[in-house]
Amino acid sequence: MPSGLSSPRCRPPGLPDLGERSAFVGGQRVDRVRRRRRPPLARVRRALGRLLLLLAVPAALGLGVRWLLTTxxxxxxxxxxxxxxxxxxxxxxxxxxxxxxxxxxxxxxxxxxxxxxxxxxxxxxxxxxxxxxxxxxxxxxRRPFTLVHAGRLHWLDEEGRLLGPSSGAVAPAVPVVSGLPEEELAALRTAPGPRARAAIALIRALLRSGSALTAEISEIDMSRREGPVLYTVDGIEVRLGAEDWEERLARLEGVLAQVATQDVRTVDLRFRDQVVFQRGGSR
The missing domain is CATH 3.10.20.310 (membrane protein fhac)
Known part of the structure; x- marks a missing residue:
């Protein structure tokens, strides 16, 4: 008797394989694989465009620079x-x-x-x-600051650099510097030497004092080992020593006022709390 159930002795009817993909689906996957392996033409064109741009920019810059340098x-x-x-x-x-x-x-x-x-x-x-x-x-x-005697008068600037010969008879507002060694004079055009710097520092100390000493001192001799020697406009030799210049200059102003009417040739300020005079060749 026929029934909806098949006999166990009969072969069951074949069922379709649901896991199989249709040719349509398979074709789509194949096409996708092909697209990955072969880049589109638009992408190639973009890459070529970038390459041409990279080559064109340096060339344009080079032409522009050449034009600027030659026009x-x-x-x-x-x-x-x-x-x-x-x-x-x-x-x-x-x-x-x-x-x-x-x-x-x-x-x-x-x-x-x-x-x-x-x-x-x-x-x-x-x-x-x-x-x-x-x-x-x-x-x-460079501004002329004072004159230095080097065979003839030459200008020194505020740093002690040699500027060149004086163009004429000029009386500077500060003392003239003398006694610089020949080797230092030869190098003053490129760099100030130690004695030139010391002379400039002494002149600055005179200017800072604000006293009449600047007008009283006519020359600063830097040739002696014991320190600068000043000469007044009246010919008095002042041995200042190598240190404590500002304190000694303050003392000098009073000393010069005291000996103005005396026959004093030398004033020695190198000793602390003591001033030594020399009159007419004797102390």
Missing amino acids: PRFAIASIDVRGASRVAPERILAAAAIEAGTSVFRLNTGAAASRIVAIPEIRRAEIVRELPDRVVITVEE
Whole structure:
């Protein structure tokens, strides 16, 4: 009798394999695999575009720099010198060695400024490009401070640097320095020596005192080992010693007032709490 149940002796009807994928689904997966292995054409084009851009930017920059360095638009046409009063502008221009017609962008401003500062009378130099075709040189000159006797009179600045010979008969407002050794004088154009610095320090001490001593002292002799020797406008020799200058200068002002009417040739202040006089060749 037929029934819905099959006999155990009969082969069961075949059931479809639910795990099998249709050809449609399988085809989709195959296509996806193919797309991963072969990049799209748009991606290749983007990569080529980036590469071309990377190559084009340096080339454009190089062409731009070359144009800036060669175009007559930025060729130096004028050079102005400012701040010079004692040093002739022609001397500064010769030291700078800037050629007209050179591109302002080729100019090595640091090297040119260093050449200008090599002039003894120049303290600082600054070089500025003013586009399109001008260069401005601004200098700060060293100021004459006192005179040093070196065969002839030469100016010293406030640091003790030798500036150059005096152009004429000049009476400085501070004492003249003498007695510097030859080797120190030869080096003063590049760097102040120890005795020159000491003389400048002594002059500063005189100026700080605010007394009339600055006008009374005409010369500072730095040649002696025991310290500076001052000479007054009246010819009195003052042995100051190597230390305690400000205290000794304060004493000197009173001493000079006391001996103004006496025949005093030498005043020795090197001893503490004691002043030694020498009159007419005897103490």
